[in-house]
Amino acid sequence: SQQGEEDPQALSIQEGENATMNCSYKTSINNLQWYRQNSGRGLVHLILIRSNEREKHSGRLRVTLDTSKKSSSLLITASRAADTASYFCATDETGGFKTIFGAGTRLFVKA
Amino acid sequence: DTGVSQNPRHKITKRGQNVTFRCDPISEHNRLYWYRQTLGQGPEFLTYFQNEAQLEKSRLLSDRFSAERPKGSFSTLEIQRTEQGDSAMYLCASSPDRGGYTFGSGTRLTVV
Numbered sequence: 752s753q754q755g756e757e758d759p760q761a762l763s764i765q766e767g768e769n770a771t772m773n774c775s776y777k778t779s780i781n782n783l784q785w786y787r788q789n790s791g792r793g794l795v796h797l798i799l800i801r802s803n804e805r806e807k808h809s810g811r812l813r814v815t816l817d818t819s820k821k822s823s824s825l826l827i828t829a830s831r832a833a834d835t836a837s838y839f840c841a842t843d844e845t846g847g848f849k850t851i852f853g854a855g856t857r858l859f860v861k862a
Numbered sequence: 863d864t865g866v867s868q869n870p871r872h873k874i875t876k877r878g879q880n881v882t883f884r885c886d887p888i889s890e891h892n893r894l895y896w897y898r899q900t901l902g903q904g905p906e907f908l909t910y911f912q913n914e915a916q917l918e919k920s921r922l923l924s925d926r927f928s929a930e931r932p933k934g935s936f937s938t939l940e941i942q943r944t945e946q947g948d949s950a951m952y953l954c955a956s957s958p959d960r961g962g963y964t965f966g967s968g969t970r971l972t973v974v
Binding site: 781782784786792793794795796799839841843847848849850851852853854855 | 866895897902903904905906907910912917918920953955960961962963964965966967968
């Protein structure tokens, strides 16, 4: 079963625009992570935000976390064609060992 | 260290055969995970090892699936009596602590 749900399922933008993806989850978490996956390849860890943090930045990435709404967002600024990929949020549940992934947002950046 | 290594990259097998996949994690990582991913979906948790101990196993995993991590180093995932529904990408990931996993490139299994 998947805990996280990403929104939108697919997103198409022009190079240079910003891309925003949202993630909602169901249970109490220790942290939330975002990953990128290029077609047919393994996942790459982008950023982790802990449950006591509200915002985190890494390069062109900005992640927010609202534990009261059980939601997170990933903002990619000044997108590039190379950002074309699927993006997944993943949550570490409190009291468990597993990390649960959502179904992902497919981002397509047009050059 | 070149990251998490998975072998083979691709496996085609006939229904009913047994298959075994191998994962070599980053050497200093004591946490190791197996996931399964089908087309258009996110990775689905299968099992978790901390060192050599298997601490959690998905209830979705039938008795046909077994995983080991002898001596807390590499891990193997075996599927017995494969079924067409087992066709998927099998991903291994490792980490030194909770969160921020390094994934391998996966083993793509096709059951015909």
